[in-house]
Each structure stands twice: as structure tokens, then as C-alpha cells.
Amino acid sequence: MNYEDLLGAMRRLAIEAGEKIMEIYDADDFEVRAKSDESPVTEADEAADALISAGLREAFPDVLVVTEEQAESHTHNASEFLIVDPLDGTKEFIKRRGDFTVNIAYVVDGEPVRGVVYAPARGRMFYTDEEGASVEEDGELHPDTPGHCRPIRVSDPDNDALMVVASKSHRDEATDAYISKYATKDMKSAGSSLKFCLVATGEADLYPRLGRTMEWDTAAGHAVLKGAGGKVVRFDDHTPLTYGKPGYENPFFIAYAPGVDLKPA
Template sequence: MPIRKEPSHFLESVVALAREAGRRILEIYGSDFRVAVKDDSSPLTAADLASHHCLVEGLTALRPAYPIISEESKTLPFEERRGWETFWLIDPLDGTKEFIKRNGEFTVNVALIHRHQPVLGVVYAPEKELCYFASEACGAFKQTGDLPPRSIEVTQSAHYPLRVVGSRSHQTEDLAVFLSRLGEYELMSIGSSLKLCRVAEGVADLYPRIGLTSEWDTAAAHCIVKEAGGEVTDLRGQPLRYNTKPSLLNPYFLVFGDKSRDWSRYADGIEG
């Protein structure tokens, strides 16, 4: 099914849908919720499922209709999804661990993927009333509460010392090696896909993810970074691609705004 070059006609509806999913999350956030454990040992709450059902119902109603991959759906065989040219890729509650800690650093992520690249992305942090959104060839934006959205851009010349953003919940030995090669840097810790958004809005220079993530963790914010003038690449400098293999795990990746530097050289010898 063909898609317009600029899928911005979906943005208003998807932003509204992400906000509604966020409202349902917050209803549970303020309650005495239970935490279950999924087969992969990751946590699951009623908020994950409430957001999932809200998003799937809303995206299914949009026209034209596209298939949906959600973290909370049963993973479809690659043979079934490999021919999809365009589809929705969603994480109903990115940062469930942050949700459980009640630190507010969790998001609703919605991306539209076309020919293996994100062409629309919405990242909404409901507890912070903070929304980032972008679509191909239309730029990237940030909106706080009911204030008017403002355009955002990456920092095209990295600061000194480097402003590096990292995860609150995931640290690895390989990441320590990578960071040791950067020279002087300041590390800011934050949860969920807000890390990519920090690079997109120019308050961080680099986000190295030397650890496992899934495609629904990155796709929405990837679009926002790209439209803000930045890049999301694997450790060899190639852009992340989506739905190209049986596994929905990402390779290790780098998010940055300054394209004049070869960030991949700091990852020499690190596999992922």
C-alpha cells in the first residue's frame, strides 16, 4: 500500500492517541498496582496493557489502515511480516521499570515505519506532560502541557566536555569501555526513550546504547532525532533499520547530532 512522502496527516491523531494512552497509564500510576513478570523476565503492569489496548484500537481506526507491532502483542513470525512495506511500531509503556519506581521517566512510543525506516514518531511522557513528535520532511517538535509546540534541533557541534546521556536501569562493561575512550564528559542519566529526545532537542550530544533494546524502544524517537538533524546508527555507522530480520532486537547503537565526528571509532572492538 503506498504512503504519502510526508505522513504528517497522521500526526494530530497520533499525538491525541498517545495522550489518551498516557491518561490511562496515569490512572493506574496513582493506584496500588501489581507487577507481573513476562517470559523474558521483564516487568508488566496493568498500565502496559491499558495503553496497548488504547493504541491498538485507535491506530486500527485510522485510514489508511496499516498492520501493528506492539511490545505487548504476540510476536508475529517474520514470514508473515517481512513483506510489510508500512506498519505501526509501538511501545505502549517504554520504561516500565521507571514507572514502577514512580520517577516519571516513562513514555508512550508510536512510530510509523515505511520501507524499514521511521517516517513518523510520537514520544509522550504523561507524568511530565511532555510530548515530542516528528514526521518525515516536516521537522521535529516539543510540546509541554498545552503550550504551543516549538521546533527542536540537535546540537551540530558537540560541546566540551561532552554531554552524554545514559540509562538509569542498564549499564554494561562494554559501555564503560566506550565511555573511557571519549575523553572528558558529563553523564546525565534518564529513563526510556527520553534519552534519544534529549539529543534531539540539543541538550545532550551523545547517547551510546551498548546493550540490548527492541525496535519498539527506539523507532518513534529515532524519527524525532532524524528530523531534528541527528543520526541513530549502529556501531559501524549504519542507520538502524526496522523489521529486516526474524529478531526484533536492535544492534547496539549511537545517537548523536554532530556528524563531523566519527563516533563509531570509540566502539572499535565492541560487538553488538
């Protein structure tokens, strides 16, 4: 894989998908339907998915593309693949709360090695560069011309005063009970894969997820966090979270800045 070409394609497609999403987000109304698993889907999910999947397949015809909105892709597997959530945080989108993202990642041998997370309503774009280090791009975003990028890095956490981020739409008693094991300075709520990015930038130290997620929800944020020096491990045994699992379903996990004294499950 040519990582310069990959970065250019992922970044461009994320921005173009974000533009389509925001056209629908800013409209007076949009259609919301329920998928077979009862999760919501909108025309923005489908428009972004069509754009990204077509663009990736054209640019990288020999690489498997797995995307949330194309169920047939969930039955395929490969040692390397691109994985897409065209609109992560659909519930946030529907409620017009802004915390939704476009996620595109490249996985090799179970590890997300490159990724882009774009939050169009927040104007924040995070990605791994050609070398695999993570950056946040500032200013107005243009699909074909990258702007100023600044390196991002995880915090040096203080275990007596941790900053924790948790899900806005999926918070539960089990999550709160686990967080209570830590000495926390403050708590943040955020939607979608922005939680990974808040750990990657040092705005948070710890993100535990005790709930169902799929690999397309996490791969891009995981790549960004890894490129910023962070880690993502399984909740049960603290071994690395891997990708390409059957059905692309994740176990519970913890994303964190190294230096956090992880508590047992």
C-alpha cells in the same frame, strides 16, 4: 499515507494512553507480572496497548501494527508498518521515577519517518510534524487540539566537552568503557526513549546503547532525533540503524548529533 491524519492520530492516542497510564501510576498500588522473557509488565502497559492498537487499526486498517504487548504481531513484516511501545520504561514506572514514555512510530522501507514520544509524568511531548521536522509541544496537552510547538534541533557538539546521556536501568561496564573514549563535559542518566529526545533537543550530544533493545523501544525516538537533524547508527560498523529486522531486535547502536567524532567499537 496522509501525514496530517497520521500525526493527529498518533498524537491523540499517545495523550489518551498517557492519561490511562497516569491513572494507574497515581494509584496506591498496581499489579506487576513477569512476561515469558522475565521482563515486567503492568496493567498500565496493557491498558495503553489496547487503546493505541485499537485506535491505529481503526484509523489505518491497511497498515500493519506491531506492538510490544502483542506477541503475534512480531511474526509479521511489511515494507511499511506502525510500531508501538505503549509504556517504554516499565521499570521506571514500577519504581515511580517518571522516566517512562509512550512510543508510536511509522516505518517505511526500513526507516522511521514519523514518530511521537510522550512522557506523561514529565509533561513532555515530542513528535515529527507533517513535514517530518521535530517539535516539542509546550503547555497543557489536549488530545484533539495541538498547543504551541517549538522546533527542536540537535546541538553543535564540542568534541572536547561532550554531554553524554546513558540508560538509567541498563548501564554497564561496557557502556562506561566506551564513553571513556570521549572527552565528556557531563553525564546524564535517563530512562526510556527520553534519551533520544535529549539528543534531539541539544540537551545531550551522544547516547550509546550497548545492550538489547527492540525496535518498538527505539523507532519513535529515532524518528524524533532524525527530524531534529540527528543520526542513529549501528555500534559495530556505524552504518544506519534500520527497521523491520527479523524478530524486530536491534543491534547495539549509537545515537548522536552530527559533528560528534564517533569512536570505533
